[in-house]
Amino acid sequence: MKYPELKNCINGELTDDVSDHLDVLSPLDGSIISTVPLSNYDAVDKAASAARKAFESWSRIPIKERVQVFFKYKQLLEKNLKELSELVHEENGKTIPEAIAEIEKSIEVTEFACALPQLAAGEIMEVSRGVECRVDRYPVGVVASITPFNFPNMVPNWTIPNALALGNAMILKPSELVPLSANRIAELLKEAGLPDGVFNIVHGSKEVVEAICDHPGIDAITFVGSTKVAKIVYQRGTSKFKRVLALGGAKNHLIVLPDANVEMTASNVAASMSGCAGQRCMAASAMVAVGSIDHIIEKLCEEAKKIIPGKNLGAVISKPAKERIENYITEAEQQGAKILVDGRNYKVEGKENGFYVGPTVIDYVHPDMKIAKEEVFGPVLSIIRTKDVDSAIEIQNSSHYGNAASVFTQSGGLARYVTERVSAGMTGVNIGVPVPREPFSFGGWNESKFGAGDITGKSSIEFWTKLKKTTIKWNPESRTNWMS
Numbered sequence: 001m002k003y004p005e006l007k008n009c010i011n012g013e014l015t016d017d018v019s020d021h022l023d024v025l026s027p028l029d030g031s032i033i034s035t036v037p038l039s040n041y042d043a044v045d046k047a048a049s050a051a052r053k054a055f056e057s058w059s060r061i062p063i064k065e066r067v068q069v070f071f072k073y074k075q076l077l078e079k080n081l082k083e084l085s086e087l088v089h090e091e092n093g094k095t096i097p098e099a100i101a102e103i104e105k106s107i108e109v110t111e112f113a114c115a116l117p118q119l120a121a122g123e124i125m126e127v128s129r130g131v132e133c134r135v136d137r138y139p140v141g142v143v144a145s146i147t148p149f150n151f152p153n154m155v156p157n158w159t160i161p162n163a164l165a166l167g168n169a170m171i172l173k174p175s176e177l178v179p180l181s182a183n184r185i186a187e188l189l190k191e192a193g194l195p196d197g198v199f200n201i202v203h204g205s206k207e208v209v210e211a212i213c214d215h216p217g218i219d220a221i222t223f224v225g226s227t228k229v230a231k232i233v234y235q236r237g238t239s240k241f242k243r244v245l246a247l248g249g250a251k252n253h254l255i256v257l258p259d260a261n262v263e264m265t266a267s268n269v270a271a272s273m274s275g276c277a278g279q280r281c282m283a284a285s286a287m288v289a290v291g292s293i294d295h296i297i298e299k300l301c302e303e304a305k306k307i308i309p310g311k312n313l314g315a316v317i318s319k320p321a322k323e324r325i326e327n328y329i330t331e332a333e334q335q336g337a338k339i340l341v342d343g344r345n346y347k348v349e350g351k352e353n354g355f356y357v358g359p360t361v362i363d364y365v366h367p368d369m370k371i372a373k374e375e376v377f378g379p380v381l382s383i384i385r386t387k388d389v390d391s392a393i394e395i396q397n398s399s400h401y402g403n404a405a406s407v408f409t410q411s412g413g414l415a416r417y418v419t420e421r422v423s424a425g426m427t428g429v430n431i432g433v434p435v436p437r438e439p440f441s442f443g444g445w446n447e448s449k450f451g452a453g454d455i456t457g458k459s460s461i462e463f464w465t466k467l468k469k470t471t472i473k474w475n476p477e478s479r480t481n482w483m484s
């Protein structure tokens with residue numbers, strides 16, 4: 001094994017009390033690179049106690065002092081960018097440039113957290129003569145962040161800097177498929193000066209997530225992952241009266257109109273469907289082709305054929321994921337769809353045990369087919385042909401997801417018409433991956449997100465804090481006012 005057996009990180013100590021462990025495989029070549037403990041309620045209980053104790057002092061430190069840790073953390077992410085991105089590449093299977101982009105996004109969200117003293121200040125106003133009201137933000141308390149496999153560094157960092165800078169203490173439950181980056185994050189936070197216990201990691205799977213939902217010492221939970229589990233976490237967590245924000249899966253539509261710029265559209269759609277091997281919740285999954293756009297589809301296939309697994313296309317996360325993706329393609333073919341570019345049964349020379357699927361473009365997909373409705377989460381694009389803009393919008397609106405949707409056109413009026421009508425939390429014009437950058441917040445609609453607000457940016461301030469309203473009378477000569 002390239003890396004030592006992984007342990008939980010509780011109160012600054014590496015601990016492992018369980019006998020149950022899971023092998024961590026590198027999707028690049030299928031080799032075992034480490035093992036991860038499958039912890040239980042006891043570990044969550046210990047982490048919750050450590051976090052509560054740390055919270056008492058951390059939350060009392062002024063925010064301007066707390067963010068100094070994140071100025072240092074940002075520098076450490078920058079200093080260690082190469083090593084951190086190699087770790088992401090190895091445990092997740094994405095390419096090195098994609099892993100670098102992931103760490104760069106972690107740096108950007110940390111930069112945002114450093115600005116929180118400017119953004120999260122309270123308010124004060126004289127509400128009647130000699131009487132003022134002030135509103136102060138208080139941290140929620142001990143919070144938990146449950147994360148998926150597709151961004152081992154970035155998704156934990158969507159929550160860590162903001163939640164901690166705002167005074168909370170955290171338990172992170174990373175995906176058991178990519179647990180290594182989380183422990184490196186803990187080391188860097190410690191090096192940046194974060195006190196022990198403010199950030200803890202409990203590794204594991206379902207049992208740890210259920211313990212987090214049930215534990216009375218945890219006040220709030222963010223979850224990022226599939227819609228199936230997002231619903232479980234949202235229901236179970238809120239039934240225990242916790243504040244929960246649960247981001248789920250996606251089925252993103254790119255609506256391409258006949259006047260779209262051919263080269264730009266083809267390269268953007270190809271990059272969106274294949275980036276991170278299609279394992280992004282913002283990836284293009286369906287292209288809704290409006291009218292006759294065969295010239296764009298032809299160019300798109302040319303672009304897709306330039307994407308080579310093991311070179312500029314990474315691996316998918318696991319063997320079951322590869323099989324699941326290939327089954328979707330085969331089923332669509334059997335139902336009458338036409339495979340224009342076929343990525344099935346791909347082997348990378350020298351990495352025959354890696355989990356690779358080549359870029360796949362499927363034409364004549366009907367909106368009722370399984371591949372048109374479900375999240376495939378692989379480098380696969382379904383083309384759904386339709387006659388006009390309104391029917392394209394109808395197809396997008398029929399999805400129960402609502403993360404992202406984009407339109408490709410040179411008409412400003414049509415772009416506006418579409419972005420206003422699609423049912424998605426993040427929309428784009430002539431862009432394949434419409435991810436809002438800081439300080440704008442990230443979050444979808446419909447079954448792509450459960451709970452109020454978004455997970456990053458300004459919106460996250462509401463999630464990680466609660467408001468205290470104080471009314472003060474400064475005029476003793478006026479013994480009563482209209483409220484008293």
Ligand code: NAD
Nearest residue numbers: 147148149174175205206209225226229247248249250281
């Ligand atoms: P997942 O739902 O399988 O796992 C997410 C987390 O939940 C992991 O930590 C895992 O250990 C835990 N988990 C898995 N099954 C569980 C169960 N039955 N009960 C309790 N906990 C359980 O998701 P994944 O496969 O790791 O990630 C891919 C999914 O995440 C895709 O659906 C993708 O769209 C979604 N995603 C969404 C966003 C977003 O912003 N909306 C971002 C990234 C990924």
